[in-house]
Amino acid sequence: MGIVDSPPGYVTGGEIRFRGRDLLTLGREERRRVRGTGMAMIFQDALSALNPVMSVGAQLGEMFQVHRGMSRKAARAEAVELMDRVKIPAAASRVGDYPHQFSGGMRQRIMIAMALALEPDLIIADEPTTALDVTVQAQVMDLLAELQREYHMGLILITHDLGVVADVADTIAVMYAGRIVETAPVHHLYRAPAHPYTRGLLDSIPRLDHKGQELYAIKGLPPNLTAIPPGCPFHPRCPLAQDICRSERPPLHDVAPGRTSACHFWKETLDGAR
Amino acid sequence: MEPDELPTPDAIRPPGGPAGSAAGGAAGPATGNPVAEAVAGGTGGRPGHGEPVLEIRGLVKHFPLTRGILFRKQVGAVKAVDGVSFDLHRGETLGIVGESGCGKSTVAKLLVGLERPTAGQIRYRGEDITKLSGRALKAVRRNIQMVFQDPYTSLNPRMTVGDIIGEPYDIHPEVAPKGDRRRRVQELLDVVGLNPEYLNRYPHQFSGGQRQRIGIARGLALRPEIIVADEPVSALDVSVQAQVVNLLERLQNTFDLSYVFIAHDLSVVRHISDRVAVMYLGRLAESGTDEQIYDHPTHPYTQALLSAVPVPDPEARESRTRILLTGDVPSPADPPSGCRFRTRCWKAQELCAEQVPPLEVPPRFATPDAGPAAHPSACHFAEERQVVPGE
Numbered sequence: 085m086g087i088v089d090s091p092p093g094y095v096t097g098g099e100i101r102f103r104g105r106d107l108l109t110l111g112r113e114e115r116r117r118v119r120g121t122g123m124a125m126i127f128q129d130a131l132s133a134l135n136p137v138m139s140v141g142a143q144l145g146e147m148f149q150v151h152r153g154m155s156r157k158a159a160r161a162e163a164v165e166l167m168d169r170v171k172i173p174a175a176a177s178r179v180g181d182y183p184h185q186f187s188g189g190m191r192q193r194i195m196i197a198m199a200l201a202l203e204p205d206l207i208i209a210d211e212p213t214t215a216l217d218v219t220v221q222a223q224v225m226d227l228l229a230e231l232q233r234e235y236h237m238g239l240i241l242i243t244h245d246l247g248v249v250a251d252v253a254d255t256i257a258v259m260y261a262g263r264i265v266e267t268a269p270v271h272h273l274y275r276a277p278a279h280p281y282t283r284g285l286l287d288s289i290p291r292l293d294h295k296g297q298e299l300y301a302i303k304g305l306p307p308n309l310t311a312i313p314p315g316c317p318f319h320p321r322c323p324l325a326q327d328i329c330r331s332e333r334p335p336l337h338d339v340a341p342g343r344t345s346a347c348h349f350w351k352e353t354l355d356g357a358r
Numbered sequence: 359m360e361p362d363e364l365p366t367p368d369a370i371r372p373p374g375g376p377a378g379s380a381a382g383g384a385a386g387p388a389t390g391n392p393v394a395e396a397v398a399g400g401t402g403g404r405p406g407h408g409e410p411v412l413e414i415r416g417l418v419k420h421f422p423l424t425r426g427i428l429f430r431k432q433v434g435a436v437k438a439v440d441g442v443s444f445d446l447h448r449g450e451t452l453g454i455v456g457e458s459g460c461g462k463s464t465v466a467k468l469l470v471g472l473e474r475p476t477a478g479q480i481r482y483r484g485e486d487i488t489k490l491s492g493r494a495l496k497a498v499r500r501n502i503q504m505v506f507q508d509p510y511t512s513l514n515p516r517m518t519v520g521d522i523i524g525e526p527y528d529i530h531p532e533v534a535p536k537g538d539r540r541r542r543v544q545e546l547l548d549v550v551g552l553n554p555e556y557l558n559r560y561p562h563q564f565s566g567g568q569r570q571r572i573g574i575a576r577g578l579a580l581r582p583e584i585i586v587a588d589e590p591v592s593a594l595d596v597s598v599q600a601q602v603v604n605l606l607e608r609l610q611n612t613f614d615l616s617y618v619f620i621a622h623d624l625s626v627v628r629h630i631s632d633r634v635a636v637m638y639l640g641r642l643a644e645s646g647t648d649e650q651i652y653d654h655p656t657h658p659y660t661q662a663l664l665s666a667v668p669v670p671d672p673e674a675r676e677s678r679t680r681i682l683l684t685g686d687v688p689s690p691a692d693p694p695s696g697c698r699f700r701t702r703c704w705k706a707q708e709l710c711a712e713q714v715p716p717l718e719v720p721p722r723f724a725t726p727d728a729g730p731a732a733h734p735s736a737c738h739f740a741e742e743r744q745v746v747p748g749e
């Protein structure tokens with residue numbers, strides 16, 4: 085979204101196409117317009133993403149004033165309606181409250197309201213419910229799914245929680261050491277992973293529906309991003325690693341229609357080898 | 359890194375422990391408290407699990423709410439823990455689950471003596487340790503150790519790993535004579551799967567999972583019988599969680615440890631626990647074996663909690679019904695009368711506001727053929743409802 089601070093973060097290459105246009109070649113002004121209308125972002129920590137010294141009504145209203153040129157009064161009315169949409173009880177009487185006066189789940193819903201304000205085509209949600217309790221997480225994810233259907237928005241959900249993605253995603257991309265190592269439709273990925281890292285992750289999480297035996301544990305540690313191993317970055321932890329894995333970085337193979345895997349031995353992995 | 363066979367070094371209590379079954383008789387005395395009896399009995403443990411090592415009765419912790427700077431005046435109290443009773447048997451794991459702020463960490467701190475209870479008893483091998491002080495208390499405390507959630511902040515960054523793990527010996531020099539410490543610390547490092555040569559390194563030189571191993575090694579230093587682990591894997595990368603969970607289980611078998619395992623992740627708790635207690639707003643809502651709680655929950659809160667857990671199985675998407683709760687958790691400074699869950703419960707009746715439902719086997723399930731639904735549940739209208747998919 086063009087909000088990687090530079091420095092320390094640089095985008096050093098590549099293309100990001102959104103409705104056919106490469107965002108990385110857009111000017112600052114154009115990019116700002118895309119942001120907030122074309123796409124919107126939801127962060128993990130609503131408390132640090134919202135302005136603590138501005139009422140939530142004013143923050144929501146500002147979006148309409150700046151991007152839609154609405155009057156202050158109209159913008160406020162719009163803000164109340166949005167808060168209602170994300171199910172903040174008694175929205176009209178709470179529109180003047182500050183972020184810290186809301187519970188964690190309510191703050192997250194207010195951030196969803198901010199993201200929705202300009203009816204974007206795409207929402208990027210980075211760990212949107214990680215800081216929340218499960219019962220509140222269920223409420224927030226349910227709301228997000230409902231609004232997504234209603235507004236026909238795309239949703240990119242970034243999370244470490246394999247349960248949350250199984251519930252909402254159509255397609256999954258698994259990342260390791262800064263790269264995508266596998267993409268697949270959700271049902272295929274969980275039934276038959278094509279990358280040993282995905283497989284290890286799925287095997288290592290305990291189950292709610294039965295007790296199970298000793299957990300499978302991926303050996304070793306996640307890589308240090310300043311010293312990513314050569315060849316396949318997963319090789320020091322991979323049970324299937326061969327010599328070729330230490331020297332040659334596996335390309336993203338097409339495994340099946342709509343499926344890719346960055347593993348030299350994706351066939352064996354699909355067949356259940358470990 | 360993962361030792362397959364764990365040695366049994368001197369630094370650690372050998373299996374069995376010295377106390378034997380000394381407290382066997384202590385389980386006997388009638389407490390006259392139906393709540394306590396219901397929790398103590400009927401919920402079983404793993405086969406072969408012995409006498410209770412801890413008996414918690416009516417545990418209460420209120421934090422005073424004060425106002426005024428010059429003349430501090432108490433204006434109320436945060437009822438963080440408000441009447442909690444349970445038993446912990448030798449060699450078993452009791453899981454405590456519940457949402458943020460329900461009082462889990464406060465229970466943990468009370469058990470290891472980091473907080474003093476407002477009321478209630480903590481009986482260790484039959485003796486109420488809340489009444490002890492001085493040397494007697496110190497001797498008991500040695501046997502109940504804690505592992506903390508956050509391996510990043512709970513280890514002093516300026517101390518070497520050797521000093522961190524060996525620090526408990528400063529307080530209890532009788533466990534390890536000075537000249538012997540280095541060797542013992544190295545053995546502990548080995549036991550938790552770390553290189554014994556890392557003695558002189560500092561915490562920042564380790565990953566999160568390794569730091570948690572250091573915290574565990576420190577917890578083991580005094581050869582405790584009981585480990586209270588407060589969210590020990592919550593801060594770890596998913597790919598590393600399993601390593602630490604497996605380590606905890608192996609240590610338990612090797613050293614016959616009893617665990618109180620606190621976590622908000624219900625799947626991890628099911629995996630590691632023999633029995634589970636569900637907490638809501640300072641009280642226990644339901645307790646039983648892992649099968650009783652997960653497959654046969656009878657308390658509405660447990661049912662809502664379990665139904666909300668995302669399951670890593672896209673096939674379950676359609677078949678699951680979510681119980682979506684409305685409203686927020688009330689403040690522990692001003693909890694609802696009667697049943698604490700009533701403000702969010704879809705089954706609440708007038709009775710729920712008037713009478714506190716006791717934590718006991720609900721009368722309708724107190725029959726010989728009630729099966730796994732017969733376990734303590736603090737609900738006036740308890741009924742079985744399966745919410746976890748599969749099986």
Ligand SMILES: Nc1ncnc2c1ncn2[C@@H]1O[C@H](COP(=O)(O)OP(=O)(O)OP(=O)(O)O)[C@@H](O)[C@H]1O
Pocket residue numbers: 421436437438456457458459460461462463464465622690
């Ligand atoms: N020292 C203290 N003074 C005042 N209130 C406290 C203190 N410690 C805890 N509390 C309050 O007691 C309640 C229970 O807190 P506790 O930390 O035990 O919850 P928890 O179940 O461990 O939550 P979490 O899952 O977020 O760790 C909370 O409302 C908390 O704010």
Ligand code: SF4
Pocket residue numbers: 279280281316317318319320322323324325326329334346347348349350
């Ligand atoms: S390329 Fe080799 S090391 Fe990498 S995931 Fe595949 S088998 Fe493992």
Ligand code: SF4
Pocket residue numbers: 657658659697698699700701703704705706707710715736737738739740
């Ligand atoms: S006692 Fe009443 S309010 Fe409490 S859980 Fe049972 S039905 Fe709900």
Ligand SMILES: [Mg+2]
Pocket residue numbers: 462463464588
């Ligand atoms: Mg806590």
